[in-house]
Amino acid sequence: MLAQSVRDDVLARMNAIRALHRLPPVIYSAADDEQATQAALMMAANGQLSHTPPASWTCHSATGATGAGTSNLYGGLISPWLTYYTEDMYLAGWLTETSNLVANNVGHRRWMLDPFLGKIAYGRVAQVLADGSRTDAAAMKVVSFTGGVSVPANLPAFVAYPYGDYPARYFDAGALLSFTVVADATQRGGANATVDFAAATISVSDGATSLAVSNVSYDNAGYAVPNNLQFNVAGLKQGVSYSVKIAGVVTRGKATDYSYTFRIVP
Secondary structure, three states, X not given: OOOHHHHHHHHHHHHHHHXXXXXXXXXXXXXXXXXXXXXXXXXXXXXXXXXXXXXXXXXXXXXXXXXXXXXXXXXXXXXXXXXXXXXXXXXXXXXXXXXXXXXXXXXXXXXXXXOOOOEEEEEEEEEEOOOOOEEEEEEEEOOOOOOOOOXXXXXXXXXXXXXXXXXXXXXXXXXXEEEEEOOOOOOOOHXXXXXXXXXXXXEEEOOOOEEOEEEEEEEOOOOXXXXXXXXXXXXXXXXXXXXXXXXXEEEOOEEEEEEEEEEEEO
């Protein structure tokens, strides 16, 4: 059983990350703890990750399968050379997405920075096996909570990654940047689901030079953050302040410009 101190640490770190983005804190859902724990057990026991684990898997359970389908997953490797990860490293991996098995996907980050998230539950299983190999996996439940979640108050007008002075451990130079408009603070859908990035332009500058923006894509998929614009920026460096302008975003039928700054700091 995972120590309560570990759960408390994950919750505190998660809320510290959300605070960087001006997002409200979440609470821990003890009622859903077993789903996350059993999901992590299945990933560790089978040495792989799946949001839809088959019934043939070792340690399969209905509770774990539900957790697997509603959680961010990490790890799922069995190796004698497996490096130990801290909880903070798992959170960083979900944020940067540089190890995401799906290319150009920021799905884990979308859940972590979801303005309407409300709750989390966390499970982790790490073990040294009989042959000396190690296995380790973590699951953080991010959706479909017992008792539902409340609509938060005081949401920001947008959620950007990275934003403001941003810790270097939560960023990677190769990571996709992302941006979400909060057009309706009362619900996940509504105007949030119709934000239109089709004509939007993105500019990033260090004050003297404009940086190249590439790999731009956007969607209104509606899972986690209700809309998402993502892009790569070449040449980002630690300690430099960057200005970002995203112009021509259509929200509630009106073109709107958004501006913000970020700086990667130690």
